[in-house]
Amino acid sequence: MGRSSKAYIAGAFEHPTRKAVDKTIAQLHAEVAFGALQDAGLSKDDVDGYFCDGDVPGLGGLSMAEYMGLNLKYIDSTETGGSSYVVHVGHAVDAIAAGKCNVALITLAGRPKAEGVVSLAARDGDGGKLPERGFEIPYAPVITNMYGMAAMRHMYEYGTTSEQLAWIKVAASHHAQHNERAVLRDVVTVEDVVNSPVISDPLHRLDCCVISDGGGALIVVSPEIAKTLGDRCVKVLGSGSAIGHLNSGKFDLTHTAAVVSGPIAFEEAGVTPADIDYASIYDSFTITVLETIEDLGFCAKGEGGKFVSDGNLISGVGKLPFNTDGGGLCNNHPSNRGGITKVVEAVRQLRGEAHPAVQIPDCTIALAHGTGGQISARHGSATVILGRNDA
Amino acid sequence: MSNPERTYVDPSINMETEAYWNGTKEGKLLLKKCCSCGETHFYPRAICPYCFSSETEWYEASGKGKIYSYSIMRRAQIPYVMAYVTLDEGITMMTNIVESDFDSVAVDKAVEVTFRKTEGDHSLPVFRLV
Numbered sequence: 001m002g003r004s005s006k007a008y009i010a011g012a013f014e015h016p017t018r019k020a021v022d023k024t025i026a027q028l029h030a031e032v033a034f035g036a037l038q039d040a041g042l043s044k045d046d047v048d049g050y051f052c053d054g055d056v057p058g059l060g061g062l063s064m065a066e067y068m069g070l071n072l073k074y075i076d077s078t079e080t081g082g083s084s085y086v087v088h089v090g091h092a093v094d095a096i097a098a099g100k101c102n103v104a105l106i107t108l109a110g111r112p113k114a115e116g117v118v119s120l121a122a123r124d125g126d127g128g129k130l131p132e133r134g135f136e137i138p139y140a141p142v143i144t145n146m147y148g149m150a151a152m153r154h155m156y157e158y159g160t161t162s163e164q165l166a167w168i169k170v171a172a173s174h175h176a177q178h179n180e181r182a183v184l185r186d187v188v189t190v191e192d193v194v195n196s197p198v199i200s201d202p203l204h205r206l207d208c209c210v211i212s213d214g215g216g217a218l219i220v221v222s223p224e225i226a227k228t229l230g231d232r233c234v235k236v237l238g239s240g241s242a243i244g245h246l247n248s249g250k251f252d253l254t255h256t257a258a259v260v261s262g263p264i265a266f267e268e269a270g271v272t273p274a275d276i277d278y279a280s281i282y283d284s285f286t287i288t289v290l291e292t293i294e295d296l297g298f299c300a301k302g303e304g305g306k307f308v309s310d311g312n313l314i315s316g317v318g319k320l321p322f323n324t325d326g327g328g329l330c331n332n333h334p335s336n337r338g339g340i341t342k343v344v345e346a347v348r349q350l351r352g353e354a355h356p357a358v359q360i361p362d363c364t365i366a367l368a369h370g371t372g373g374q375i376s377a378r379h380g381s382a383t384v385i386l387g388r389n390d391a
Numbered sequence: 392m393s394n395p396e397r398t399y400v401d402p403s404i405n406m407e408t409e410a411y412w413n414g415t416k417e418g419k420l421l422l423k424k425c426c427s428c429g430e431t432h433f434y435p436r437a438i439c440p441y442c443f444s445s446e447t448e449w450y451e452a453s454g455k456g457k458i459y460s461y462s463i464m465r466r467a468q469i470p471y472v473m474a475y476v477t478l479d480e481g482i483t484m485m486t487n488i489v490e491s492d493f494d495s496v497a498v499d500k501a502v503e504v505t506f507r508k509t510e511g512d513h514s515l516p517v518f519r520l521v
Contacts (some may be wrong), residue, residue, distance in 0.1 A: 049448055050417065131405075131436070132434055133402075134412070135434040135485060138400050138402050139515075139517075140397070140467070140473065144471070145463075145464045145473040146462075148463075148473070149461060149462045150497060151462075152460045156499070197465075199464075199465065200464045200465060200473070201462050201463040203462070248430075248440040250482065250483065253460055376460075376475075
C-alpha cells in the first residue's frame, strides 16, 4: 500500500563499540554484517550483492567478500568518503530494480581511535599520481582548517555566527544524552561550544565530530523479499548522489553537492522538504550540517544560521528533528565516515525504534544525507529519502 | 608583526607541472590558459578542464589577489593561516598567508604573492597582506 518503492531496507545495525582495540577491521565488517542480517531475519547465504567503500582491506570488496564467505553476483565499491554508504543504498536499489541482485549487504567498519589518526598528507600516498597534491599538501590542509574555510566564507557572505553553528552541537547533545553508547553524553550549551578551544578559526573543538571506531551495516532487499519479512522493512522512496570539487579554481565554498543530490532524491520520492518528519544530516562539523540544510531546501541559502537556532533541530522542540542518536558530533563517527549511521538512525525512526525520548511521533518520511571528503575541496554528497512500511 | 613560520614540505612535481615549479624558483607565479577557449584554470594541466583542448599555455600572473576565505590553524605546533586566495586573473588557489598578524587577516583583504623555500629547496608561492 501507499507509495511505490523499488527496494526496501530490511536490516540495519550499528556496531556498539567506540574503541575496538581487540578487533580487526575485517572482523568488524563481519560483525556488522551479522548484526544487520539478524535484524532483517535473513542469513548470510541470502546475500547476493555486496557494497563497500574503497577503504576496506583488499582490492575493492574482494577480500571482504572472501573473509565473510559471501557468494555474490553483484559487487560495488563506490568510494565517496563518508557519503559512500548513502550512495550504496541508492546503487543497491538500482541493482535490485534491474534484477541484478535481491539481497544487498552494505558494510562500513574502521578503527581510527585504536590505530591513531592518519594525516591527510600520509593518506594521500603517491604524490606523483595525485594531480592536485603539489598544489595543496605543502600548505598543510587538514580536515579542520578545510572545513574552517567553508565556515569562514559562509559567515562572510551571510553573517552566520559561531553561536548559530553552536546550536547544531547543542541539539546533537540533547539527543546524545539518551544514547548510552554515545561518546559525548553531556548536554552542552551555546556558551559551552563557543568557549571551547578554537581548533581552526572559526571552528571550536565542540564544532567538530568525535573520533571513534565501529561501523554499521544495512540490508537492502527486493519488494518480493520485503513482503516475507514483515513491516519493519523501510521503503527507499528516492536517492540521489553528486560530487563537488574545486572546478578548476572557480568555486563557491558556501554550497555543497547536496544542491544536486537533494532534488534528484526528492523528485524520485515525490516529496518536498516540508514532508520530512526526521532528517539524518551528516555532521562531520557543525558547518557541514548548516550548509546541507540550506542545500537540501529546508531553508533558503544563507538562512541556515537562523534555521538551526533556538532548538529547531531538537526532537520534540523544533521543526526539523535531526540526528536523534547524537550523530557524529556526539555519538560516533566510525572510521571517520559517518554515512551509514545516518541511514541506521533514519531506519530506527521510521520503525518507531529510536530512543523513546527522541522518537518522533508518527514518523512517516525520513531523509538521510551523507557528505564525504571535504566540502571545501573534493566531496561526495548523497541523499536518500525513506518511508515507513505503510508510507 | 609576523609569526614564526613552519617548514614547508616539498610539492610533488610531474611533467605537467614542472614549468610551474621552475617559475616559482625564479619568483614567478605561472598560470595556465587555454589557447582555444581562453579560460585560465588552476591547478595547471596539460588539458583544459573547460573545453578539453590540449593547447594550453603558461603566462605569468600579476601575483595580486584577495583572500576568498581562510582558517587559522591554532592547534598546530606552529600555528599558520590556511587560505584560498582569488587572483586578479580570476582563479582561486590554496595557499598560506604569511608575514601577517593573525588578527589582521580577513576575507576580501588584498594580498600579494611571495615565495618560501621548501625542505628540498623548491619554491612555494604564499601570500602576504598588502
